[in-house]
Amino acid sequence: MASPNADTVTSTDTTEHAAATPDVPQPYLELGLAEDEYARIREILGRRPTDAELAMYSVMWSEHCSYKSSKVHLRYFGETTTPEMQSKMLAGIGENAGVVDIGDGWAVTFKVESHNHPSYVEPYQGAATGVGGIVRDILAMGARPLAVADPLRFGPADAPDTRRVLPGVVAGVAGYGNCLGLPNIGGEVVFDESYAGNPLVNALCVGAMRVEDLHLAHASGTGNKIILFGARTGLDGIGGVSVLASDSFSENTGRKKLPSVQVGDPFTEKVLIECCLELFAQKLVVGIQDLGGAGLSCATSELAAAGDGGMHIVLDRVPLRAEGMTPAEILSSESQERMCAVVAPSDVDAFMAVCAKWDVTATEIGEVTDGEHLVITWHGETVVDVPPRTVAHQGPVYERPYARPSTQDALQADTTASLKRPSTGDEIRETVLKVISSPNQASKEWVTSQYDRYVRGNTVLAQPANSGVIRIDESTGRGVAVSTDCNSKFVYLDPYLGTQLALAESYRNVATSGATPVAVTNCLNFGAPTDPGVMWQFERAVHGLADGCAELGVPVTGGNVSFFNQTGDTAILPTPVVGVLGVIDDVRRRIPTGIGAEAGESLLLLGETHDELDGSAWAHIVHGHLGGVPPKVDLAREKLLAEILVAGSRDGMVSAAHDLSDGGLAQTLVETVLIGQCGARVVLDDEQDPFVQLFSESAGRVLVAVPRTEELRFTEMCTARGLPWRKTGVVDPESGALEIQGVTSFGLDELRETWERTLPALFD
Known part of the structure; x- marks a missing residue:
């Protein structure tokens, strides 16, 4: 030739x-x-x-x-994967992407990878080729790529370099994904000083194929x-x-x-x-x-x-x-x-x-x-x-030294107990508006509106929903949900528990859409592995994720490690992004995030609220504080909560649902009424501090809207299965307001203006 x-x-x-x-x-x-x-x-x-x-x-x-x-620590995923978990995978760690059997002859493949450093050097092409690369990983398994998602982290929102990097990254993700005809159905946008000079651009893709079409x-x-x-x-x-x-x-x-x-x-x-x-x-x-x-x-x-x-x-x-x-x-x-x-x-x-x-x-x-x-x-x-x-496959393998940083004890001892808390209705009102207008808690519509979320017509849920949901099979309505999450502040406070909280949140978000969580992927973003403190964070995070997946019974199918994410000697907050894939038998039964206009529907808070404010959005936004210990994790409770949400979706008992995470109940209420464009009346528990109820970030909680005809059946199911619940309000479409009775009230127009104006003011 x-x-x-x-x-x-x-x-x-x-x-x-x-x-x-x-x-x-x-x-x-x-x-x-x-x-x-x-x-x-x-x-x-x-x-x-x-x-x-x-x-x-x-x-x-x-x-x-x-x-x-990282190899010596990543082996722990294999050590904790049970035969039952292994049986769910058609392809796992070591392949281009993980593949799971979702039934009816269908297989789904998904993976998340990083393109961090290129996206700082050249934001548009770095982000665009990050999308292109993860799409080809999915294609290489024999699958048709169906959708993408983009967990993103940037420096302070008002920093000059963020104004250079963020618009270019978003345009790159949009330009490549939109041209491919792939809907962007999920992701995150987070700002923190530690990412200045080292943004994180992680890209996820999900694809589907018939089982017999798998390629290796x-x-x-x-x-x-x-x-x-x-x-x-x-x-x-x-x-x-x-x-x-x-x-x-x-x-x-x-x-x-x-x-x-x-x-x-x-x-x-x-x-x-x-x-x-x-x-x-x-x-x-x-x-x-x-x-x-x-x-x-x-x-x-x-x-x-x-x-x-x-x-x-x-x-x-x-x-x-x-x-x-x-x-x-x-x-x-x-x-x-x-x-x-x-x-x-x-x-x-x-x-x-x-x-x-x-x-x-x-x-x-x-x-x-x-x-x-x-x-x-x-x-x-x-x-x-x-x-x-x-x-x-036979490159060097290092057992890097790792050690708990000497500063960790002081960090965890520096709790929020001494911080001034709002006590009056006016102070709580001011705090709610300050939190929801902060860059991390504000609407990300400025970003997501640049993405085509509905191209090809199979998108069922997309941002700002709890998770993205895509139809796989038009004849049966079978579909999958994907979510990515990580609260890096929690991971910084306790890498093991913080990573389990990231897993729990992503798992919960998938279940909140009505899908059964079945598999996990990850993108582990950390500083330099030559730093023993960073390697301690990494080792603890890997063990936290592996142990959590074993308890939940969902396998880690693959992922990515990105080291050397730091500027000079300052590492980023440890950011193990956890992606969870869920399966829903019929996407017509998915649970939307925003409440509908059915007057009188009950708002139920599932789970328990404790005084857990360390590492919270309130502590950081109002006081600039980061210290203490993250909320407790109860993965058995998370699994039960997911089963109840899936049952509620399947049997038509839940008309809307939104998980509680960053910003607590206050943030969830604001997003629920604004996404649904519908008012609500909320009644807090007389026996607990209103501030704690509104801003605590206790895990394992979801706010659900239940039709009056289904309330008794749903609450009896929760009680019978041992899931705590409390009726916390009603849908009120005529009011045009979010009323927290006995505390404060907000007009929906006021909330929308406050929630939506932040990013356009910074980046338009």
Whole structure:
């Protein structure tokens, strides 16, 4: 086959040359490799690595790809996964995305990943390609991507750099997702000083397929062909997971180095999605891998490592969009919208025909061999000859020292007990308005209105609902719900309990929409793993999440670790974002968030309220305080609450529901009446401080609206099952107000103006 790049031959560091020149200096430190890691590579190969091999090892042994600092702790997920939990998964940790069987022959895959550092450098493209990358992970499992969500964290809302980063990130998420025709159905927007200079841009995607259409990333079958298809490979994205700063990778070509942030093209990806789905439908793919972090280095080494033989790649066949690219650059490029497939020789013509139909560039670049090495040649010379598992799966594993910070005791001792609490109706009224108008508690409509939440017509619930709900099967109405949550202040106060609170909130949000929680994904965002305090936070968070999932009986199907999220020596608040997937048999029975206009419906508060204000929105917004211990977690109660909500949805007993979390009951009441555009009258408990009832952030609570005809049946079910409940008000559509009897009252117009004006005033 003639090379499409025959005019780009440059001086090349071959394996033969590497063996003959053992003492040539190499920029391994600049590429992020430690001295002992470089020595280990030389030991594996029995010589120094070539430039191309050094590029591969540097990106694949990076923290992002190898999990070298987190792997020893992540194993705990496997240790705590029971056979029953395992039976729910068709694919789990280690695959491109987790897959669960949801019944009726349907499987659903979902995952959340980070694109934090690129989004700070170039907000639009960093966020856009974060969406594109997670969508391809879902596609690589054989599924049609159905919806996305975006948990986001930024510095202070009024900071100049936030005004640079946030609009670009939101536009990038919107620009890519909207062009793909994928509704954005969930996520979060959180502001905190710790994220200044290090925003968190996490992206989630959910997709569906028939069970028999599941695909995995492996290269099996000697003689099977390796086909690269999608966009051409360019210089953009080099250094995305490991900073390729050395001039040895450009060989003084005179080319201007492009930034390490990838450049996305959603229209190319849209066509690639449809092309892949047709290839799957025609059974033309043996194995498939998307090209994301580490590009071809990752795709080839992981496919070969998961197969039953070796692999030979002819690198000069790779279609390029830049002149003079070296093998190291081609292997490290993270150019977007590319996939790598393993195809039987008898299916190659049909595969190419499908790609031609969709006008997708496809090139046969190699084949599966009966050897044990990944061999990559460049114009007839060998530039890579490595055992693929040493690249993909046998990178360094570190047991980093970790220790509870010496400041943790003082932090937890600094509770909210001494803070002044509002005591009069006027003071409570002022506090409610101050809390709901703060950037974290205010409406996020300025953000979510830029996303197409209803494209393709299968969105059933979307922001600002408790969770996003998407229809999977039009004939039966079967659907799934997804939610992502994390209160990083709680995690900072107690990483173990704080992470369980994040799990509980996400689990509860899914149940509050009427869906049964079935699986978990995560995006673990932390500071530098070289800091023992950060590693202590990480270890505690992993154990908290794993133990919590074991108690709830929901498996962790996969996730992502993002370290080095800090500015100088200041780490972000530990932010283990927890995504929960739920299944609902018929989306017509979903529970909306806002109350309806049915006069006289009862408002019931499920769960118990305690004096738990440490780490609360009130403490931070009113007093600038962070200290104490987070609310208690009762996962058995969370599971019971979820079962009752699902039963209420199934039997038509609940007409609306909203969980209580940040901001407590006051925030939930405001959002409930504003989303439903309907007034309500609330009566607090005479035996408890009104302030505590309104602003406590006790876990395991949901406000539900119940038709009068169903109130007795619903409350008898709660009582019989041991779930505390209290009638706390009625729906009052005629009043046009939220009245908290004996305390204060708000007109809906006043609440709406207060809740909705904050972000537009900051960012318009």
